[in-house]
Amino acid sequence: MIRQFTQSEFLFILASARWTLLLTVMSMLLGGLLGFLVALARTSRLAPLRALAAGWIGVIQGVPVLMLLFLSYYGLALAGFDLPPLIAATVSMALYASGFLGEIWRGSIQAVPWQQWEASSALAFSRPQQYRYVILPQAMRIAIPPTVGFLVQLVKNTSIVSIIGVVELARAGNLVNNATFQPFKVFGTVAAIYFVICWPISLLARRLEGRLHARRAG
Amino acid sequence: MPVVQVEGVHKRFGAVEVLKGIDLAVEGGEVVAIIGRSGSGKSTLLRCINGLEQIQSGRIEVSGHSIDPSGKGLRELRKDVGIVFQSYNLFPHLRVGENIMLAPRIVLGVSKAEARSRAEETLAEVGLAERFDAWPDNLSGGQQQRVAIARSLAMRPKVMLFDEVTSALDPELTGEVLATMERLARHGMTMLLVTHEMGFARRVATTTVFMHQGKVWEMGPSERIFGAPETPELRQFLGGGLK
Ligand SMILES: Nc1ncnc2c1ncn2[C@@H]1O[C@H](COP(=O)(O)OP(=O)(O)OP(=O)(O)O)[C@@H](O)[C@H]1O
Ligand SMILES: [Mg+2]
Numbered sequence: 001m002i003r004q005f006t007q008s009e010f011l012f013i014l015a016s017a018r019w020t021l022l023l024t025v026m027s028m029l030l031g032g033l034l035g036f037l038v039a040l041a042r043t044s045r046l047a048p049l050r051a052l053a054a055g056w057i058g059v060i061q062g063v064p065v066l067m068l069l070f071l072s073y074y075g076l077a078l079a080g081f082d083l084p085p086l087i088a089a090t091v092s093m094a095l096y097a098s099g100f101l102g103e104i105w106r107g108s109i110q111a112v113p114w115q116q117w118e119a120s121s122a123l124a125f126s127r128p129q130q131y132r133y134v135i136l137p138q139a140m141r142i143a144i145p146p147t148v149g150f151l152v153q154l155v156k157n158t159s160i161v162s163i164i165g166v167v168e169l170a171r172a173g174n175l176v177n178n179a180t181f182q183p184f185k186v187f188g189t190v191a192a193i194y195f196v197i198c199w200p201i202s203l204l205a206r207r208l209e210g211r212l213h214a215r216r217a218g
Numbered sequence: 219m220p221v222v223q224v225e226g227v228h229k230r231f232g233a234v235e236v237l238k239g240i241d242l243a244v245e246g247g248e249v250v251a252i253i254g255r256s257g258s259g260k261s262t263l264l265r266c267i268n269g270l271e272q273i274q275s276g277r278i279e280v281s282g283h284s285i286d287p288s289g290k291g292l293r294e295l296r297k298d299v300g301i302v303f304q305s306y307n308l309f310p311h312l313r314v315g316e317n318i319m320l321a322p323r324i325v326l327g328v329s330k331a332e333a334r335s336r337a338e339e340t341l342a343e344v345g346l347a348e349r350f351d352a353w354p355d356n357l358s359g360g361q362q363q364r365v366a367i368a369r370s371l372a373m374r375p376k377v378m379l380f381d382e383v384t385s386a387l388d389p390e391l392t393g394e395v396l397a398t399m400e401r402l403a404r405h406g407m408t409m410l411l412v413t414h415e416m417g418f419a420r421r422v423a424t425t426t427v428f429m430h431q432g433k434v435w436e437m438g439p440s441e442r443i444f445g446a447p448e449t450p451e452l453r454q455f456l457g458g459g460l461k
Contacts, residue, residue: 119307119366122268123321123373124296133320137311 005182016172023158026090031097038102060099068092073164089161108143148205152198221246221408227276238432249409251419254429260412264379268301281376300370301379306362308354315350318369340368360391380411420444428452
């Protein structure tokens with residue numbers, strides 16, 4: 001039986017966007033936390049920590065997200081951890097984010113001129129004080145554009161978790177399309193919702209950037 | 219007792235020995251100019267005295283804090299030794315006043331009010347009292363360099379090191395920074411300065427040190443060093459340098 005694309009189908013798709021949002025927020029938070037540690041390790045004075053972080057970044061960036069997803073879902077299930085799809089999805093997206101954010105933030109930290117390290121050393125700052133008061137505030141400004149760029153990618157890439165059965169935005173669209181055979185309406189709606197999520201993020205980034213620059217010029 | 223005591227200091231970068239046994243003592247209130255050719259080790263010596271570079275052998279003592287090759291006590295030493303570089307290296311994300319208050323606040327742990335009064339005081343000392351709320355980017359090079367000096371002074375160092383602090387500045391801005399340093403000298407600050415401004419060294423420095431190939435080659439009262447150089451190397455350097 002072919003259904004129509006009515007308000008209830010629309011609401012179903014709209015409601016499923018909450019999983020997309022939740023997944024994005026959770027993987028950004030967890031992945032950001034881990035990615036921050038990776039970035040710190042990557043710029044550490046201890047060579048083993050640097051190597052470990054470099055390895056982590058290399059592996060995460062070199063493996064398709066899909067494999068991370070399968071590993072978290074099927075792999076961990078085999079190992080005896082039976083994770084609900086949403087948890088497995090969050091874990092894999094967070095791991096994915098940690099590798100990319102770690103690398104973005106490493107670059108931002110290293111983009112701060114080395115003289116800033118020297119000037120703060122000369123004033124007897126400890127290493128943590130240098131990070132906290134001198135390096136990270138400057139690295140943050142540098143990190144905003146690429147971080148937001150990645151966040152937008154992340155929103156869209158969450159669609160991949162539909163493969164293990166999480167009914168997020170893309171999967172909801174697919175289900176509705178299967179029942180209605182109205183791909184233009186259905187996927188047009190889905191695309192519009194993705195856009196409505198991503199657009200404000202980009203706008204916000206531009207505003208933040210603008211404000212930081214204005215503050216310095218003012 | 220001297221404020222700065224450098225004894226038999228050797229410093230290597232890899233296989234290259236840059237400081238080959240430096241002995242130097244600076245008394246309180248003394249102004250010592252260090253001159254010499256490019257690569258003779260002047261900057262390296264200053265960086266060792268501030269603990270930015272670790273030494274391979276010898277001893278450096280600043281007002282009771284000593285460091286040796288083990289590298290212990292570096293941070294304690296740095297609290298007593300201010301250093302200003304050719305590039306001003308202000309913290310661009312902080313206003314001028316915050317630049318100056320930061321180190322006393324977090325390194326020395328003084329109160330916010332105390333840090334603020336130190337910042338106001340040192341900014342006045344370098345003639346920039348009215349720029350407390352300015353952003354570093356909006357200052358001229360000479361002003362930024364004076365803020366960098368104020369930032370060091372706010373730590374109340376026992377000695378100030380200056381490494382070619384006017385080399386990046388236009389001639390008209392050089393003057394205001396040199397005037398600031400001269401004023402510091404008059405107020406009794408103990409200073410060690412690497413400079414290519416021979417006129418300034420001769421006039422302001424009590425003692426001048428000529429470094430050559432990683433050694434203190436010749437040293438004495440500035441009048442004597444510039445007026446009656448003894449070694450051929452110094453004579454040649456001054457002949458070339460004053461052209
Ligand atoms: N971090 C370093 N690693 C390796 N070699 C260094 C380093 N810093 C300085 N050197 C070398 O040590 C020597 C002395 O350098 P230094 O900067 O102390 O000379 P300088 O007298 O200050 O010269 P200039 O007048 O050009 O500033 C030079 O040969 C330089 O190449
Ligand atoms: Mg030098």
